Amino acid sequence: MIVFFIRRLGQSLLVLLIVGLVAFSMFRFVGDPINNMLGQERTQADVDRMRVELGLDRAILTQYGIFLKKAVQGDFGVSYRQGRPVIEVLAERAPATLELALVSGALALFFGIVFGMYTAIKRDSFIAKSIMTASLIGVSLPTFLIGIALINIFAVKLELLPSFGRGETVKIGGWTTGFLTRSGLIALILPSITLGLYQMTLIMRLVRAEMLEVLRQDYIRFAWARGLKERSINFNHALRNTLVPVITVTGLQLGSIIAFAIITETVFQWPGMGLLFVNAIQFVDIPVMAAYLMLISLVFVTINLLVDMLYFAVDPRLRVSGGKG
Amino acid sequence: MPVPVLSVRDLSVEIPSRYGVMRPVDRVSFDIAAGEILGVVGESGAGKSMTGNAVIGLLARPAHISGGEVWLMGQRIDTLATETKRRIRGRRIGMVFQDPLTSLNPLLTVGQQLTETILEHLAVSKKEARQRSIQLLQEVGIPAAAERIDSYPHEFSGGMRQRVVIALALSAEPSLVIADEPTTALDVSVQAQIIGLLKRLCRERGVAVMLVTHDMGVIAEAADRVAVMYAGRLAEIGSVRDVILTPAHHYARGLMASTPLASLGMRRLRQIPGSMPRLGRLPQGCAFNPRCEQATQRCRVDPTPTLSDDPNGRAACWYPLKGTI
Numbered sequence: 313m314i315v316f317f318i319r320r321l322g323q324s325l326l327v328l329l330i331v332g333l334v335a336f337s338m339f340r341f342v343g344d345p346i347n348n349m350l351g352q353e354r355t356q357a358d359v360d361r362m363r364v365e366l367g368l369d370r371a372i373l374t375q376y377g378i379f380l381k382k383a384v385q386g387d388f389g390v391s392y393r394q395g396r397p398v399i400e401v402l403a404e405r406a407p408a409t410l411e412l413a414l415v416s417g418a419l420a421l422f423f424g425i426v427f428g429m430y431t432a433i434k435r436d437s438f439i440a441k442s443i444m445t446a447s448l449i450g451v452s453l454p455t456f457l458i459g460i461a462l463i464n465i466f467a468v469k470l471e472l473l474p475s476f477g478r479g480e481t482v483k484i485g486g487w488t489t490g491f492l493t494r495s496g497l498i499a500l501i502l503p504s505i506t507l508g509l510y511q512m513t514l515i516m517r518l519v520r521a522e523m524l525e526v527l528r529q530d531y532i533r534f535a536w537a538r539g540l541k542e543r544s545i546n547f548n549h550a551l552r553n554t555l556v557p558v559i560t561v562t563g564l565q566l567g568s569i570i571a572f573a574i575i576t577e578t579v580f581q582w583p584g585m586g587l588l589f590v591n592a593i594q595f596v597d598i599p600v601m602a603a604y605l606m607l608i609s610l611v612f613v614t615i616n617l618l619v620d621m622l623y624f625a626v627d628p629r630l631r632v633s634g635g636k637g
Numbered sequence: 638m639p640v641p642v643l644s645v646r647d648l649s650v651e652i653p654s655r656y657g658v659m660r661p662v663d664r665v666s667f668d669i670a671a672g673e674i675l676g677v678v679g680e681s682g683a684g685k686s687m688t689g690n691a692v693i694g695l696l697a698r699p700a701h702i703s704g705g706e707v708w709l710m711g712q713r714i715d716t717l718a719t720e721t722k723r724r725i726r727g728r729r730i731g732m733v734f735q736d737p738l739t740s741l742n743p744l745l746t747v748g749q750q751l752t753e754t755i756l757e758h759l760a761v762s763k764k765e766a767r768q769r770s771i772q773l774l775q776e777v778g779i780p781a782a783a784e785r786i787d788s789y790p791h792e793f794s795g796g797m798r799q800r801v802v803i804a805l806a807l808s809a810e811p812s813l814v815i816a817d818e819p820t821t822a823l824d825v826s827v828q829a830q831i832i833g834l835l836k837r838l839c840r841e842r843g844v845a846v847m848l849v850t851h852d853m854g855v856i857a858e859a860a861d862r863v864a865v866m867y868a869g870r871l872a873e874i875g876s877v878r879d880v881i882l883t884p885a886h887h888y889a890r891g892l893m894a895s896t897p898l899a900s901l902g903m904r905r906l907r908q909i910p911g912s913m914p915r916l917g918r919l920p921q922g923c924a925f926n927p928r929c930e931q932a933t934q935r936c937r938v939d940p941t942p943t944l945s946d947d948p949n950g951r952a953a954c955w956y957p958l959k960g961t962i
Contacts, residue, residue: 530739536695537734538754538805539727548753552744628789629743 313624313631320620324613329380331609335602336379388603393595398603402585407487408478409577409584413570415500416508420569421562424512425551428519432527433546435520443516450513455572459506459579466502474499476581507576511565518561522554529553555626563619567612640711641668642812642845643692648705648715650684650691650869652916659916661687663869664705664943669845671812674836676860676877677849678892680913684869685849689815691715692847693730694722710812728758731806731844735818737798741790747774747801748786751808758809773804777834796827803834807842814839815847820855832859853896857881865889868913868924871944873952885952885959888925923954931956 346362363369367378382388388398427447431440450458467475479495481488490496526532527550535545574586581587585604592600624630650662662684669675677685690696692707694714707715714725726732734740742750751770755761761769767786774782777800790798799819806814816835820828836859839846848860856863856877863880865873865888873886884890891909911928914920922939926932935955944950947957 530734530736531742533695534732534734534740534802534805535742537693537726537732538757539723539725539809540753540757541723544753544757549742549745553742627744628746629791 324617327613332380335605336376338602339598389599391597391600393597398599405585405588409573412503416504417566417569420508420511424515425519428516432520432523447513450509455575456579462502473502503576503580503582526550526553559619559622563615567615570611571608641670643669644708646706649703650687650700651703652700656917661869665871667864671845672843674839674846674848674860676856676863678856679866683866685866686817689817689849693732728809729811731811731814733802733806733816733819736822737802740802743790746787746789754808777804795823799831813845817849875951885957886954887929
């Protein structure tokens with residue numbers, strides 16, 4: 313298991329290095345940053361001085377090394393647009409995105425498993441069939457459309473829920489949270505539904521498919537033959553056996569919830585990292601984009617690692633063979 | 638005469654389908670006394686397993702009992718409510734399935750599965766349930782049971798797993814055990830051990846056993862009486878000695894003639910021509926008539942003969958055989 317863990321850790325680092333290379337090369341592809349930073353009234357001497365100052369005169373690999381070294385220390389340079397350290401800007405926006413992702417991830421997981429189990433166990437019932445049909449909508453409608461539709465219904469027509477922003481937030485240390493105020497919680501409803509709907513239907517369909525497969529297994533029939541309660545069979549025996557694939561997908565989906573909150577954040581003007589990223593693209597704010605890229609890949613890699621570890625907790629068969637590889 | 642543990646009377650199972658109503662089990666009757674092993678043999682699809690499932694109440698929809706009665710220790714059980722039926726399963730009827738590799742839940746330890754069954758049916762504490770589980774494992778011949786109880790199913794060999802399955806079937810001290818092909822998936826040498834174990838437990842605990850198999854060797858070795866099924870009907874029933882040495886039904890004779898039995902010495906095996914008719918395509922008259930060498934006009938026209946048409950009450954045949962094969 314430890315060997316396995318170390319190997320996965322090595323793979324994760326490799327992925328991060330490659331993403332770092334991509335992020336780094338962005339600086340070069342989008343033109344000479346010195347042109348952007350020095351105005352029209354520049355002399356060649358200014359340009360040369362700036363180039364040395366920024367280390368742009370050195371070999372590419374050296375520059376990459378320096379970039380990585382700084383990145384590890386959390387130094388992604390200064391945002392072109394805001395003139396503040398990128399890490400500071402990101403840290404300010406992260407709580408909004410993480411809270412949104414957490415809530416919609418939890419909603420997606422909870423309702424995904426509940427509906428998935430229900431539609432598998434009562435697969436011939438009318439309600440189950442209705443849920444399955446409705447889930448097609450969740451899969452096929454694009455996120456922004458769902459967001460706009462929800463705003464139209466609940467904010468514009470019914471005037472029940474706010475259409476944008478986080479509501480009031482409370483600052484605890486460096487973390488601004490919307491969990492503690494009424495308006496903060498209310499503001500979370502629409503964006504988290506919008507963001508989580510697709511993941512929910514995905515998890516639901518996966519749980520359903522896995523459950524149908526597991527319910528056919530001999531050990532489930534044997535559990536019935538032993539006279540166990542239906543509830544215990546469904547949860548303790550069947551659900552548990554569906555968890556390995558569900559964990560995989562949920563883990564990956566949590567990563568993409570954070571990464572692709574961009575659209576939802578834009579629709580709801582949610583002051584998170586996604587919105588920051590969209591604005592950064594508009595203003596070609598490369599340091600912000602590079603840092604965002606690195607951060608998201610870090611999130612993905614970490615979640616993947618955690619998912620792999622979770623397998624061992626769920627499936628005892630892996631604990632034996634997993635140690636060897 | 639004491640009340641038999643299991644008494645099945647004219648049991649029929651029907652499956653409605655697009656092509657009409659199938660009858661995989663058709664008016665089957667038999668008794669099993671305490672401490673007795675009744676072997677049920679027949680080709681695949683003869684209705685052996687279906688009969689077992691009907692008795693324990695585990696028919697998968699849309700199959701259902703369409704007629705007849707099932708009595709357990711003088712109590713009629715086929716008409717009970719779902720919840721009462723569940724309490725009988727495991728508690729008063731234990732079941733052993735064919736494949737020990739798939740009958741156990743891979744994610745729960747053997748001890749968890751045993752104690753779960755015991756706690757479901759008996760009013761004992763967790764500690765007592767665990768103690769009982771260890772005893773059961775010892776009884777079915779698992780070495781070092783006290784340590785092995787916390788192992789997962791994949792840590793046992795196939796034969797050992799079948800022992801665990803038997804321990805599970807016996808965990809609430811049922812009076813009847815239905816063993817559905819308990820040795821088919823095992824190595825020959827292990828088969829003998831499992832049969833020996835079943836026989837021993839049957840004698841020691843006075844459990845009635847319904848041993849469903851297509852292996853005549855297993856029947857000859859283990860059973861006291863044998864019921865031969867063909868196309869959902871009981872073809873012949875009698876003591877193992879009688880049925881093997883002097884079968885009365887032409888199908889039973891064909892079955893014996895095609896089975897290598899060491900006790901009968903070396904001889905050429907004969908095969909029964911043709912194959913068992915599919916359900917819903919049963920011929921008029923005796924279901925075996927197209928394959929029977931001695932079929933007459935009566936066999937093709939008259940309604941299916943039953944056991945009561947044989948003066949000795951052994952074979953469902955108009956012209957039961959007398960003498961040896």
